[in-house]
Amino acid sequence: MSSLIAILVDALAFGAVYALVAVGFSIVLRASRVAQFGAGYVGLLGAVLLGNVFSALPSWIGLVLCAIAGAVLGLVFYAMIVVGRRLGASEVQLSLACLAAGLLIGAIVDWSHNGGFFSAGPFVGGYFTIGSDAVLWNEVVTAIIGLAVLGLFCLVVSRTMLGKAMTAAAKAPDVAAVSGLQTSRVVMIAWVLAGTALLLAGSLFGALAPVSSNSAFPLAIKGFAGAVVGGVDSPGGAALGALLLSVLDVLFIRYVNASYDEMFIFGLLFVLLAFRPSGLRRGATLRLA
Amino acid sequence: MRTPTSAWWRDRLRSPAVRVFLGGIAFVLVGLSMNGDGYYLGLYTVGVFTYILAVSLNLLLGFAGLFALAQQALFGMGAYTIVIVGTRVGSLPWIVCLLIAMAVAAVGGLLLALPTARLRGDYLALATLAFAVGFQQLVSNWISVTGGSSGLVDVPTARLFGHDIEPQTDAFLWLVGGAAAVSYLWSAYLVRSRIGRCLHALRDSTLATESVGINPTVIRGFAFAVSGALAGLGGGLFAAYQLVVVPTQYGFSLLILIILAVLIGGIGTDGGPVVGAVLVTALQRFTTSLHPATATVVYAAILLVVMLSFRGGAIGLALSLWQRVRPTNHAPAAGPSWVGPKPATADLGPLRDGPIIDRLAMTAVDVVFGGVHALTGVSLSLRRGEVVGLIGPNGAGKTTAVNAMTGVIRPAKGRVEVGEASMLGRRPYRVARMGVGRTYQHPQLSPGLSVLENVMLGFDRSARATLVEASVHSPRSRDDERRFRAASAELLDRVGAQEFADRVAGAVPYAVQRKVELARVLAGRPAFVLLDEPAAGLNDDERHELGAVISSIAAEGGPGVLVIEHNMDLVRQVCARVVVLVNGSVLLSGPTDEVLRDPRVVEVYLGAHAEVVQEQAEVSNG
Numbered sequence: 001m002s003s004l005i006a007i008l009v010d011a012l013a014f015g016a017v018y019a020l021v022a023v024g025f026s027i028v029l030r031a032s033r034v035a036q037f038g039a040g041y042v043g044l045l046g047a048v049l050l051g052n053v054f055s056a057l058p059s060w061i062g063l064v065l066c067a068i069a070g071a072v073l074g075l076v077f078y079a080m081i082v083v084g085r086r087l088g089a090s091e092v093q094l095s096l097a098c099l100a101a102g103l104l105i106g107a108i109v110d111w112s113h114n115g116g117f118f119s120a121g122p123f124v125g126g127y128f129t130i131g132s133d134a135v136l137w138n139e140v141v142t143a144i145i146g147l148a149v150l151g152l153f154c155l156v157v158s159r160t161m162l163g164k165a166m167t168a169a170a171k172a173p174d175v176a177a178v179s180g181l182q183t184s185r186v187v188m189i190a191w192v193l194a195g196t197a198l199l200l201a202g203s204l205f206g207a208l209a210p211v212s213s214n215s216a217f218p219l220a221i222k223g224f225a226g227a228v229v230g231g232v233d234s235p236g237g238a239a240l241g242a243l244l245l246s247v248l249d250v251l252f253i254r255y256v257n258a259s260y261d262e263m264f265i266f267g268l269l270f271v272l273l274a275f276r277p278s279g280l281r282r283g284a285t286l287r288l289a
Numbered sequence: 290m291r292t293p294t295s296a297w298w299r300d301r302l303r304s305p306a307v308r309v310f311l312g313g314i315a316f317v318l319v320g321l322s323m324n325g326d327g328y329y330l331g332l333y334t335v336g337v338f339t340y341i342l343a344v345s346l347n348l349l350l351g352f353a354g355l356f357a358l359a360q361q362a363l364f365g366m367g368a369y370t371i372v373i374v375g376t377r378v379g380s381l382p383w384i385v386c387l388l389i390a391m392a393v394a395a396v397g398g399l400l401l402a403l404p405t406a407r408l409r410g411d412y413l414a415l416a417t418l419a420f421a422v423g424f425q426q427l428v429s430n431w432i433s434v435t436g437g438s439s440g441l442v443d444v445p446t447a448r449l450f451g452h453d454i455e456p457q458t459d460a461f462l463w464l465v466g467g468a469a470a471v472s473y474l475w476s477a478y479l480v481r482s483r484i485g486r487c488l489h490a491l492r493d494s495t496l497a498t499e500s501v502g503i504n505p506t507v508i509r510g511f512a513f514a515v516s517g518a519l520a521g522l523g524g525g526l527f528a529a530y531q532l533v534v535v536p537t538q539y540g541f542s543l544l545i546l547i548i549l550a551v552l553i554g555g556i557g558t559d560g561g562p563v564v565g566a567v568l569v570t571a572l573q574r575f576t577t578s579l580h581p582a583t584a585t586v587v588y589a590a591i592l593l594v595v596m597l598s599f600r601g602g603a604i605g606l607a608l609s610l611w612q613r614v615r616p617t618n619h620a621p622a623a624g625p626s627w628v629g630p631k632p633a634t635a636d637l638g639p640l641r642d643g644p645i646i647d648r649l650a651m652t653a654v655d656v657v658f659g660g661v662h663a664l665t666g667v668s669l670s671l672r673r674g675e676v677v678g679l680i681g682p683n684g685a686g687k688t689t690a691v692n693a694m695t696g697v698i699r700p701a702k703g704r705v706e707v708g709e710a711s712m713l714g715r716r717p718y719r720v721a722r723m724g725v726g727r728t729y730q731h732p733q734l735s736p737g738l739s740v741l742e743n744v745m746l747g748f749d750r751s752a753r754a755t756l757v758e759a760s761v762h763s764p765r766s767r768d769d770e771r772r773f774r775a776a777s778a779e780l781l782d783r784v785g786a787q788e789f790a791d792r793v794a795g796a797v798p799y800a801v802q803r804k805v806e807l808a809r810v811l812a813g814r815p816a817f818v819l820l821d822e823p824a825a826g827l828n829d830d831e832r833h834e835l836g837a838v839i840s841s842i843a844a845e846g847g848p849g850v851l852v853i854e855h856n857m858d859l860v861r862q863v864c865a866r867v868v869v870l871v872n873g874s875v876l877l878s879g880p881t882d883e884v885l886r887d888p889r890v891v892e893v894y895l896g897a898h899a900e901v902v903q904e905q906a907e908v909s910n911g
Contacts, residue, residue, distance in 0.1 A: 035414065084597040092356045095414060096548070097596035103545075103589035110582050217422050217541075224415055259430040266419035266426075273416040274403040 006133035007250055013139040013208055015246030016146025019239040020201035021223025022230070023153050024194035026238035029227075030170040031190035032081055035095040038102020039198055039223060040216030042073060044109045046199035047206025051120030052112060059123050063145070066203045067196045074195020077101065078188045102216070109213045121207025139208065146204050150239055153197055157235045166190055170233075218262050222249065225269035305477035308559060309470050316469075320462050327457055334456075334530065336570035337465045338523055342543075343550040343562035344472045345519035350548075351557030352480045353512050354492035359401055359417040360547050362424035363517045365539030366394040367524025369428060369435060372534050375445035383448040383529075390525035391518040398517020402510035421544070428536045440535030447529040456530045465526055472519045477559060479515055479760040483749055483770065488512055490735040490746050497733030500695065502721035502750045502813055511756045545588050546573070552595050646708035646724055647673050649694065649817045649849065654703030656689055656873075663689045664700070664873045671817055671849040676839060678864035678881065679853045682893065686873040687853045688730060691819045695727050696720040707816075722750065724816030726848075728823060732802035736795025740786065740805050743794050744777035745770075747812025780808040784838055799826045804835075811842065818842060819851045824859050836862040857885060869893075 021039055028036050036042070046066045054062035080101060084094045112118075122138035123145075129135070157163040168176040169186040177183050205211060205219055223242060230241020245265065253261045301307050323329045342360060349355040371390040374381065381389075404416045428435040435441065447454040447464060454460045479485055487508045490498040495505055528534050546569055554565025572591070576584040650670035656663045664686045671677055679687050692698045694705055696717040705712040707723040721727075734743045752759065752773075754766035781787045784804040789797045794805060803823055810818055820839070824832045840863050843850045854860050860867060861881060868878040871893050877884055884890055 037414070037418070080597070087598045089597050092414065093596045097593055100589045100593035100596060103585060104593070107582055107586045107589065110585075115582065221415075221419055221422060225419070228412075228415070260426065263423045263426045266423040269419045270404070270416050270423070273412055273419075 003131065003133050003254075005130050006135050007247075007254065009135050009139050009143055011247040011250040012147065012243070013143035013204075014250065015243040016143055016150050017201045017205045017208065017219070018222045018226050018246050019150050019242035020146065020153070020197045020204070021219060022227035022238040022242040023150065023157070023235045024197035024201070025224055026227050026232050026235045027157065027166070027190045027197070028077075028194045029232055030235070031166060031187045032094075033091045034081060034098065035224075036077070036194065036198075037095050037099035037220070038077075038105065040218075040220030041102035041106040041109065041213070042070075042077075042195065042198045043202025043205060043219055044211060044213060044216050045073070045105050046070065046202030046204075047118070047120040047211050048109055048112050049199070050203035051118055051206055063200065063203060066199045070196035070199030071192045072195070073199065074192040075188070077195065078191035081191070082184075106213045106216055109216075113212070115213065117210040117212045119206060119210045120203055123207055142204050142208055146201075149197075149200055153193070154236045154239060156193070162186075162189065221262070221269065222246075222265055225265055225272075228269060228272055305474055305481070305559075308477070309474055312473070312563070313466070313470060316466050317463075320459065320466070325459060330459070330462060331457060332570060332574060334462050334465055335573070336566050337462070337469050338527055338530070339546065339550050339569055340562050340566035341465075341469050341472045341523035342520060342547045343554065343565050344469075344476050345516045345523070346547050347551050347556065347562050348476045348479070348512060348516045348519070350551055351561065352476075352485060353488040353509060355509065355512070356414045357401060357417045357513070357516075358414050358544060358548075359397075359421040359424070360516075360520055361539045361541070361543040362421040363394045363397050363401075363520035364524040364527065364543070365424060365428065365534075365536075366397045366517075367391065367521030368528040368534045368539065369441070369524075370394070370521070371525040371528050372441045372444050373434060376441075376443050383445055386445065387522070387525040391521040394521025394524065395514040395518040398513035398515075398520075399510050401517070402506065402513035421541075425536055425540060428539075435536075436534075438536060440533055442533050444528050444532045444534060447526070454529075456532065461530065465530070468522050468526055472522065473559070475515060475760065476519065478762045479512070482759040482762060482766060483745070483752060483773075484508060484511060484756060484759055486738065486742055486746060487749060489738055490743075493735040493737065494733050496697065496717065497729065498735075498746065499717040500697075500721055500727055500729075500733075501747045501809060502718050503746065504716075504718045507756075511760070515760060542585065542588065545592055549588070549592060549595065646816045648706075648708060649725060650704075650706050651690070651694055651700075652704045652706070654690075654693055654700045654705065656686070656693055656698060657701045662873055664693065666703075667870070667873070667875055669694075669851075669868055669875070671851050673816060673849045674843050674846045675865055676843045676850045676852060676863045678860040678867040679851055679870060680855070680860060680867060681870035681876075685870040687870055688821055689873075690870065691727060691821055691851070691853065694720075694819065695725055721813060721815075724814075724848075725819065726810035726813050726815035726817070727819040728803070728806045728810055728821055730821045730825070730853075732799070732806045734794040734802055734805055734809075736793070738794055739790070740792055740794050740797060740801070741774065741777050741781065741790040743805055744780055744808045744812055745773040747780075747809035748773040748776060750813070777808070777812065780811055781805070783811075784808045785834060800828075800831050803827070807838070815848050817849045817851070819853075821853045822855065823852065824854060824856050832856060832859055833862070835859070839863045861885070 021043060025036055025039055028034060046069070049066050049069055050059075050062045054065050057065070077098065080097065081094055084097055089097065121142070122136070123141045124137045127134045127136045157166065165176070165181055165186050166189070168179075169181060169183040173183050176186075201223070202219065205215070222245065226242025226245045227238035228241065229245055230237035230239065232238060245268070248268070249261060249265055252264045256264070320333065323333065342364060345363070346357070346360045349357045367390040370393040371386045374389050375383065375386045401417055401420055404413060429438050431437070447461065449464065452460075454464050480488070487498065487503050490503070491505050491508060499505060527538075531538070549572075550562060550565030550569040552565070553568050554561035554563065572587075576587055579587065648670060650668070652668050654667045655665055667686070667690055669679070669690060679690065681687055689698065693700045694712070696712060696715050696719065699714060707720070707725060710723065712720050712723065712725075735746070738746075752766070752769045754763055754769050759766040759769070778787065778790060781790050784807055786801050786804040786808065789801050789805070794802065797805070803826070807820070807823065823839070824835055827835060836859050839850055839852065842848060850863075852860070852864060864881045866879065867881045867884040869876040869884060869890050876893060877887060877890060
């Protein structure tokens with residue numbers, strides 16, 4: 001029972017990070033049918049910014065600046081997609097272009113710490129014990145920040161006019177366009193929001209544990225896996241999926257074998273993609289060509 | 290005007306055997322010109338490894354249109370397998386270990402194919418990426434078997450015909466060159482076989498290809514397995530070349546190199562991997578002097594530019610320049626011409642054993658999309674030899690009914706049966722194999738294949754040769770191709786589209802596409818044929834011809850035909866019985882004349898224009 005709380009805090013802290021990646025991934029996939037394969041590297045840039053560039057500032061100001069930097073980076077990616085489309089690149093090509101751009105950002109991450117590990121935290125020190133388990137206050141604080149940011153994103157995406165416009169532009173771009181919606185603007189906002197979500201995810205990730213550019217893939221694919229579990233077409237579902245996966249991840253690390261944890265998650269993702277590509281929720285009955 | 294000799298030469302130059310012969314001569318000449326210089330020999334060998342990998346990825350990326358990102362892991366599987374088997378099993382000849390390495394990587398490829406039945410491109414990329422990262426973690430952590438991050442150093446030397454083949458020698462170059470020739474030949478024959486045709490069709494439309502009874506998982510799985518075997522072949526040799534196997538050799542940077550090699554050279558061409566491998570190897574030579582991080586930046590930047598702007602690659606660029614220099618006005622050549630002469634008769638055995646299935650039926654079927662009831666309690670049945678019309682206003686659920694019968698959508702309630710067998714939850718290709726063929730409201734042909742090849746797709750499951758035989762062009766598979774070709778020509782003749790046989794399907798008129806789609810359905814020798822608005826877009830004469838064809842299909846105990854149709858003339862011409870669907874329910878069914886005269890039908894179906902159309906009908910009936 002006592003370890004339950006430790007597990008939960010752990011799962012929520014990391015889960016919120018993966019969920020933010022999942023939300024970012026889902027938003028842009030929905031808006032422009034492009035998979036942001038560079039998500040991990042983009043996120044790690046947040047850790048670099050929070051840990052190095054903004055380290056002299058109070059953490060909350062650092063996080064706000066990270067969010068702004070994420071928005072700017074989102075714009076850059078959006079511009080890249082627009083240019084790519086003009087040049088006739090397919091969606092898969094654009095997804096790989098995102099990966100290439102991510103690798104370039106990864107080079108910045110590497111260069112900033114000579115390829116080694118670095119940390120963007122912790123926000124607070126100290127720990128408390130429950131039974132035999134120690135729980136870091138930093139994890140509690142990160143979980144709270146992460147879940148709050150996540151909640152905000154889900155609220156924007158599901159409850160506001162902007163969110164509805166994004167859904168409309170994603171599901172029926174032609175109809176949305178003739179109804180007077182400026183779809184290109186909406187897609188741009190999607191990339192901006194996703195950039196923000198990814199940089200915040202990365203900075204929180206860096207505050208939880210030391211990271212290096214090699215952390216990009218685990219960070220990204222755990223987020224992607226969560227999105228697939230919850231259904232990539234709905235940002236809220238994607239976030240829930242990531243949280244659920246994080247619980248499984250923490251349990252696996254704790255009780256089975258920490259060094260195979262990514263293999264476990266990716267195996268799960270692989271099996272899921274093979275047998276339930278529409279996610280665990282009730283999928284649509286129509287099979288498309 | 291092209292002379293026959295130039296066409297003859299063009300055909301010869303397209304043949305994989307000729308290409309590998311010419312390429313082999315060039316390869317050996319370049320190899321000999323190096324005079325045993327270790328540095329250039331090494332660079333050349335690495336280039337050939339890149340070529341093998343590019344060929345294996347090109348098969349998936351270029352020809353099958355599958356965005357797989359795990360080629361480096363399959364390559365690694367080959368390398369690890371040959372070392373682990375060679376050192377642990379003991380006393381196995383090296384060549385046997387190499388074959389085992391190929392087999393293991395082929396199984397890895399098969400595993401990757403699992404998600405492809407239903408996935409869009411980006412999901413497949415994701416699934417394969419996850420596979421590759423999982424492989425990295427496995428070999429990095431399973432220290433007792435793979436040696437962890439320090440890897441395996443006890444690598445068996447390559448050995449053929451009692452001779453050790455040391456790396457950095459001429460002999461090793463010839464060995465790798467031989468493997469490259471094998472890789473090229475296997476993949477080239479595969480894409481020129483019926484498997485290549487199916488891969489092409491699946492890339493264009495998975496659903497339409499499934500509808501003629503082709504199982505996408507099997508076809509793509511086979512392509513993945515061959516691709517894996519080739520990557521495993523490269524990996525097995527690579528281990529013997531490097532004499533050490535460590536996880537970092539099979540990481541992400543290798544994947545980027547392979548993708549670059551495929552894309553820079555020109556995707557989906559035979560020459561692309563050659564050009565790509567040369568360019569990428571030159572690039573590698575340049576970047577070895579750089580800091581690894583800087584090298585990554587260079588590769589990433591090139592990948593970015595290539596992804597955003599390259600479509601045809603170097604080969605595509607060269608071809609378009611050539612077109613400018615020597616413009617030709619002939620239509621794009623469709624279909625390989627290696628098949629040979631056409632036999633007099635098309636001898637095709639029976640598709641199914643067992644009793645003749647006499648009835649296709651859906652009973653009390655409900656179909657629900659979200660909250661919308663598209664069909665409610667619909668029952669329909671069709672017997673062999675009869676032509677039934679399915680009519681109703683737009684949105685009545687006619688196409689939905691056909692989709693429910695063919696496994697495209699799954700009904701929420703009710704039964705769908707062919708004979709006694711339930712079709713519920715069966716995938717479309719299985720329904721097709723039970724003898725239910727269909728066409729689509731918009732013809733679903735493979736635009737890039739020729740008209741004849743589109744019809745040949747319909748014959749695919751009557752092939753006698755196995756997939757392995759087909760991929761190496763065995764005599765039996767060549768015989769299959771000849772029979773399919775002849776039988777397809779006969780069917781095209783029957784539907785009146787024979788003069789378009791060699792044209793690219795995407796470029797023939799709409800009305801012809803409909804005929805071709807019908808011929809493709811008939812090629813499967815169905816027990817039931819479901820036609821979704823076959824007369825849409827046809828003029829009066831064409832419609833009348835179509836009517837004659839439909840009647841002839843069902844004549845003399847042939848297949849039962851269900852026709853969704855808005856044109857009442859055609860319905861009167863061919864249908865003995867009509868079912869009227871309104872708002873997702875059956876309003877009425879019975880003999881054609883009775884039903885069409887029923888005031889409810891006139892009212893509901895023809896709506897506001899009822900009176901006008903009725904007048905017209907009276908006029909046309911005299």
